[in-house]
Amino acid sequence: MDLHLDDRLLHGRILHGWGRSASIRRYVLIAAAPGGSARAAVHAAAAREAGAELVQAAPGDAPPPADGDFWLADGPAAALALWRAGRRYRRLILVGLRRPGGRRLGADVAADEADLDALRALQAAGVRCELRRFPDEAGETLPPL
């Protein structure tokens, strides 16, 4: 499976840009520190609007992958924690990460030092980290950070 990364979690680009390329039946949102119930409820409403199920989980409580899943982490820390919890994924696709003042890695990806450390750890573990805003645009593999 692939893990996508966007600090906004479910929003227009995920629902319409990525959602059009595949038949998504379930969004699995992984957050290092799961948001409050209001934020969770907002994402649940967005998933319902898209006609999909939604699972929101901490990295250690992620469900088994299933057909029709779209896995999405809210940051490199969550992605790394998911990996360390034993969930393996082939690629980490960086769709959007917007850290004010962070190091710009791509058009919509700016990472702070903690993000960079987590990405380095994932690269060292053999995860291919790829910059890709939309499914039909060419992805760019991140060089070693």
Next chain:
Amino acid sequence: MIPAVIVCHGALGEAYLEALAGIYGEVSDVAAVTNEGLGTEDLESAVAGSLDSLGGGGIVFTDYFGGSCANACLALLPERPAVRLISGVNLPVLLYYLAHRNELGMDELVRGIVNRGHNSIRELSPPVL
């Protein structure tokens, strides 16, 4: 695939294209036309030229019925049977259009767009906690 032209006041049409590029990705075969600085005939010519550049037919979205943009587009309709005109453009209808323009025929696509538009303006309730 059914092309489209977005005809709006000011910079709204271009802004829709820019927003769609951020949400949906690269958008082809959709053009924007503004009424800015154009008289009635010039605006009609601009819309006609834009349609012709996309093959002559397609869907024209305008901002609101009764405005100069919709008026100019309406005036073109009698001579362009392959063009359909929809007023009240917004992002939900444009996203619906993009998602379905390759798979639906014109009549079904237009029906779906109008339904999506009717359904897109809602009062949202606080999320259930």
